[in-house]
Amino acid sequence: MKKLLLSLLFIVLFASITLADAPFHIGIMTGTVSQQEDELRGAERLIEEYGRVSDGGMISHVTSPDNPDAEIETTISQITAWADDPLMKAIVVQTSISGTTEGFRRVRELRPDILLFAGSPQEDPAMIAGVADLVMQNDNISRGYLLILGAKKLGADTFVHISFPRHMSYELLSRRRDIMMETCKDFGIEFVNLGAPDPRSDVGVAGAQQYLLEKVPAWIEEYGQKAAFFTTNDALEEPLIRQVATFGGLYVEGDYASPTMGYPGALGVKFEEADKGNWPNIVKKVEEKVIEAGAAGRMGCWAFSYPYCIAAGLGEHAKRIIEGKSELLDKTDIIDALGVYSPGAGWNASYYIDADDVVRKNFMLVYQDTYIFGRGYLNQTSEVIPEKYYDKNIGKK
Template identity: 55%
Template sequence: MKRVIMLLAVLLLSPIFPGGSFAAEAPFHIGIATLTVSQAEDTYRGAEHMVKKYGDTSDGGMIKHITMPDNFMQEMETTISQIAGLADDPKIKVIVVGEAVPGTTEALRRVKEKRDDIICLTGSPQEDPNVISSVADYSVASDKIIRGYLNIYAAKKLGAKTFVIISFPRHMSYELQARRRAIFEEACKDLGLKYVFETAPDPVSDVGVAGAQQFILEKLPSWINKYGKETAFFCTNDAQTEPLLRQVAKYGGIFIEPDLPSPLMGYPGALGIDLKNEAGDWPAIMKKVEAAVIAAGGKGRMGTCAYSQSWATVCALTEYGKRIVEKKATLGKSKDLLECYASYTPGAEWFIRPYTELGTGVTNRKYQLIYQDTYIFGKGYLKLTDVKVPEKYFNLKNK
């Protein structure tokens, strides 16, 4: 009887029992750095998911998750020291920076000075590709170039006659944003859509976020009246996505996807969707959002990506790093990375390619651009990952 009780005690402490500790210490550790829930919830939830799957290092598991300061631009030294501090753990073999904010390059430089054997992976780098690639072993960013063409391609496929981009001078001063605007305009010309650029207030200006959002709420009805309901709208600012979606659903119009495609971007607030019970369950989130969009009259006219790219990137890079250490994947092999994305995003298709600098034509294979197929509510996936983008768009310069 005593042996039976002891055996049950051992089993209850094993990882196959919810709430139990890990039976043995993980052979190595992976550090994940993300922003907080208030700054970047999707990346934070991605790290949470990996902790749940592979265990926290404090309980004998594999994952050590740290958060960077919300005010990261003013607290850059704190960000740097927190990331670099992960290298003090002798069992750390991989560091993943979920959203590589400014300061990540310096942090990883310090990591490599301590331990050059640590594999450093970054998602959504906010520093120049060549800068971050000087220390990071592999980086992944959203492919704004290809998406520029595919947004227009998708708009035409849904019957749009006009494409309206809504932005402001600060965003248009960023190279990738400006290149995408030029691609929008050229693709409209090639595919037979009318191109329109509308200027909105910058949320960091004197009007603030509330004023910028109110502008969109007030202007959308008149824009739809002016350009017609067969008009696709796109805005470059996340804060303005919610009011844009609300008015497109109310007055008609077409919305392909947000600037940062995710079912959580704009839709819950615009349509009053409570997703507390579905948190982290992307198929369940999509099902609930889709039902709300269809009920609001947006069937076949409004879309997004089925999985948050930010969440998926944290999960995929962590899995990729784990497989590299375990000799089940090769560092720098994009096919292996895509397999990691696929394992966390069933049903979604991804496309990846290396970044090529416009000015020099030099291809940086340590910096990959990625995009996910677009899902239109009530219609399904558009199979955009199968579309061949004309070569000229990759070399199109800003106007």
């Protein structure tokens, strides 16, 4: 027993001494596959590229608890444990669940030299921006304008926004809707605000999906083939995609715009083991099905999953900073790093402006170009968004 323990101890010690080849380490924390697997694939991509710390590589990957709100202590100690590794130079968390901020604070106290990157914060934005070196989130403000612009490019004359009161009580989502309304007015597109059951209410996900399956054909009938549809809820994307593909209408991109969201279930796309994290392949398979359904040129998404790009891209950005090749808050450097994992897709970014009107330069809101199946990229990221759409009081006059 004692011998076994001793030998185990030696193996571990030995492994950490002899194989530590990488000049520095990067820690990355993602969710497990039970939530959404894209970000985990992002971390695996980094491991593939730079190797595992245990094999002498650069990347140390851990997963966050599946029940983050109840196990905040675990998240904190998982993150803090990295401060212990003298070679650790950067920590990336995607999705930044509750506990990330506190974990970062503790790492900062112990090791001020470690770079702290947070993707998609679930905690108060101002709170995490106060600790992290770089925070990155989906740019819902710019997308308010860009989604309408994309619809216009596809020839839409009507934009249908499907949501429910709980979502509209979220500040950012209702602000995005207001921006959409304003943009529609400026472009001469009719804006239609429709309700759907909340999947978290008593009808459940199945009931809400059923509602959309039944209603969307009638809506397409009513608003015509040139109506673009959009829903704020991830669970509602699948029935919406299915009905738009079958009955007509337009679908620029989903709220959570990834080829793995909605499309596989709606169109029956089958993936194989080799497709995991291979986005060009995934897009190709989805595209085939979309064209097969006769929806070429009508439907789109982001060609590379957002959480995947954030997880891998932030890791890459960290590596480049440590190697002295990139600047921490340089927009082009950041976009470059994201681009490594999304070849061909454009990116753009803006800054988060907090409630006191302070521009948070370490809080970046990013968006990717929209890919329309059977047509190609829409060049959304090279569009200049007029300043007035960033006004907080938009649509409130």
